[in-house]
Amino acid sequence: MGLNVIMMGPPGAGKGTQAGRFASDRGLPKISTGDMLREAVRDKNPTALEAKARMDRGELVDDATMIKIVADRLARPDVRDGFVLDGFPRTVAQARALDELMDRLDSGPLIVVDVAVPEQELVRRLAIRRICSRCGSNADPTGGEAACKQCGGTLEQRADDNQDVVLERLRVYQQATRPVLDYYRDRPTFRVVNGAQAPDHVAHELDAMIEDAARRRNGKGGIS
Ligand code: AMP
Numbered sequence: 001m002g003l004n005v006i007m008m009g010p011p012g013a014g015k016g017t018q019a020g021r022f023a024s025d026r027g028l029p030k031i032s033t034g035d036m037l038r039e040a041v042r043d044k045n046p047t048a049l050e051a052k053a054r055m056d057r058g059e060l061v062d063d064a065t066m067i068k069i070v071a072d073r074l075a076r077p078d079v080r081d082g083f084v085l086d087g088f089p090r091t092v093a094q095a096r097a098l099d100e101l102m103d104r105l106d107s108g109p110l111i112v113v114d115v116a117v118p119e120q121e122l123v124r125r126l127a128i129r130r131i132c133s134r135c136g137s138n139a140d141p142t143g144g145e146a147a148c149k150q151c152g153g154t155l156e157q158r159a160d161d162n163q164d165v166v167l168e169r170l171r172v173y174q175q176a177t178r179p180v181l182d183y184y185r186d187r188p189t190f191r192v193v194n195g196a197q198a199p200d201h202v203a204h205e206l207d208a209m210i211e212d213a214a215r216r217r218n219g220k221g222g223i224s
Contacts, residue, residue, distance in 0.1 A: 001108035001218070003028060003082030005210060006089070008181060009115030010173045011166070012122035012129070013195045014202065017138060018115060019086035021203050022210070029078050032086040036069060037061065038136055056159050058168035060090055060176060067097045074101060082107075090177045095184070111213045112184040113206060115195035119170060126166045130155040189213040 003026065009015040016032055023030035037055060040048030051061040060066075070088050073079075089095040102110060117125075130139040134153030139145045148155060160169060184190045191209040195202055 002080065003210075003214060004085075004102065004108060004110050005082065006085045006110055006112045006184075007115060008112060008177075008184075009195060010117065010119075010122055010177075011169045012126040013115040013117045014125075014199060015115045015195075016086050017199060018195075018202055018206055019084045022206060023084040025207070026082070026084075028082045028084055030084045030086060031070070031073055031079075031088070033066060033069060033088040033090075034086070035136055036073070042136075056165070058160050058165040058172060060172060063091055063093045063097070066090070066094060070094075070098065071101055074105065080107075089180055092179050092183050095180050109187075109189055109217050110184075111189045111210055111217065112187065112191070113209060114181055114190075114192045115202070115206075116192055117195040121196055122170065123163075123166060126161050127163065129158065129161050131158050132156075189217050 005019075005022065005028075007015040007019040007022075016034070019030050019032065022028075037048055037051055041052050041055075047065060051065065054061050066088060070085075074083070089098050098110070102108075128143065130145075131137065132139065132148035132151060132153040133156045135148060135151045137148060137150045139148065139155045145155060147153065159165075191213055193202055193205050193209060197205075
């Protein structure tokens with residue numbers, strides 16, 4: 001049975017960083033729909049270029065496009081032992097489509113973790129966030145990096161991290177994505193982690209929570 005994790009949370013909660021850490025610790029692919037879209041924009045993919053205007057305004061890309069992107073990605077063989085999803089699902093329609101996909105793949109239940117952070121803190125974090133213009137990785141949020149640690153590329157603010165767009169993204173999160181938490185909340189594999197703590201602390205708690213959820217999911221025996 002695969003270790004299939006969804007990292008939920010508002011923009012700026014640190015879910016991308018945590019998803020990346022957990023995925024690399026466990027040797028699982030991290031599937032970030034935001035990263036996939038930004039990469040496709042850099043490659044001048046026509047569908048992604050159409051989506052870019054919506055992304056730049058802080059709006060969601062349409063469900064059909066996003067569901068197709070994720071369905072294609074989950075059809076690849078590297079997800080056999082599991083995956084960590086970051087940024088999907090963002091609507092209840094996407095969550096329903098993912099459930100159907102998981103049934104078809106027959107790879108076990110989803111473990112859903114909500115990385116919860118108060119809104120004031122999100123606004124503060126997004127204002128200082130910088131990403132690499134070449135490879136898209138996040139810079140150290142405490143600043144002090146002149147260039148990307150991964151590839152030496154120039155650091156810049158994400159087009160959708162300016163203040164007006166951030167407020168729109170938070171509004172869209174409340175309206176479209178919060179209901180996804182209610183969709184998952186009653187499942188025995190749903191967990192909430194306090195994302196306002198130091199990243200190492202969050203990672204530690206997350207790891208224990210996912211381990212526990214996987215154990216329950218399996219009856220008792222730990223992650224298989
Ligand atoms: P992120 O990097 O996860 O904050 O995503 C950046 C932007 O990509 C979002 O603001 C949306 O415009 C778009 N996006 C990413 N994932 C999704 C999704 N699952 N559904 C709709 N739009 C998405």
